[in-house]
Amino acid sequence: MKQYLAIGIALFTLNACSLPQSANTGPLEHWDNYSEKVVSDKDIQPNQGLVVFYREANIEGPAVNIYINGDYQASLLDNGFSAVALCANQNLLTSSLSTNTKGGNRTHGIKFISPSKQITYIKVKQVKNSVPVFEFVKPEVATNELKAVKMQTQTLSRVKQLDCETNGYALISTSINSNIAFPLNKHNYNDLSVAGKQDIQAFISEIKALNQKAISKIVVNGYTDPVGAETYNQTLSEKRATAVSDALKQEGVDLPIVAIGYGEKELIVDSCAAESRNKTKRNECNLPNRRVEIVVYGQE
Structure with missing residues (x-):
């Protein structure tokens, strides 16, 4: 409905x-x-x-x-x-x-x-x-x-x-900063930093505070910046989404979880190429693009 x-x-x-x-x-x-x-x-x-x-x-x-x-x-x-x-x-x-x-x-x-x-x-x-x-x-x-x-x-x-x-809408969501959660070019569950795991655990507390019967699924979306090869970024985003999905399961989240990688397709800031002559500024500009998003779907 x-x-x-x-x-x-x-x-x-x-x-x-x-x-x-x-x-x-x-x-x-x-x-x-x-x-x-x-x-x-x-x-x-x-x-x-x-x-x-x-x-x-x-x-x-x-x-x-x-x-x-x-x-x-x-x-x-x-x-x-x-x-x-x-x-x-x-x-x-x-x-x-x-x-x-x-x-x-x-x-x-x-x-x-x-x-x-x-x-x-x-x-x-x-x-x-x-x-x-x-x-x-x-x-x-x-x-x-x-x-x-x-x-x-x-x-x-x-x-x-x-x-x-009226069903299957977003109940809660969060965005995990990949710059904090993962070392450069890393993507496995064991690569997650202490700060990254703490951010995930904090969101897990929010998930567990919900009526579990109201939740239909959790979707984990991985994103990268546009620097480097598109195929590499696509794979990296998929693996980081999977790593966060694994972290949810390790912490006892027993719900359907889907991990998806979008690579460099959905940028928050797409004007960083203007900083191409300054690598430090370009990297700083791209910080918001490197992220893993967790969305909990269901209905109250």
């Missing part, structure tokens, strides 16, 4: 203030760019997640247009945020800078999971070579940064209402 995702939440409405029609009062309407409303997930359904996009004041450049699954969401200004309820599954974030010379980018971007009844925070980290660079931010960091940011109301979201799955 499926149910429709309600977008008409008060959190995401456009504010307009009508004025008396008179030659002395000026425009009939006054539009505000920002609202004092705050982030809230109280109206989110079990098969939905809330995603908050924000931009701090120190980011140079024009407004950053945000698209979700090909639909326009917002044009982020300095010190502005925009929030949207999405199906608790994989979604596509694309973006481009505001311009009157060409259409926005609706197809090339970042795929991410928005887990059930959780808030995912994504901020514009910088605009580099006319390309917005995004960062997934931990809740404790984002909530502090959002104190200085206001909700934007100058445009309307055009994200379509979708029919969200």
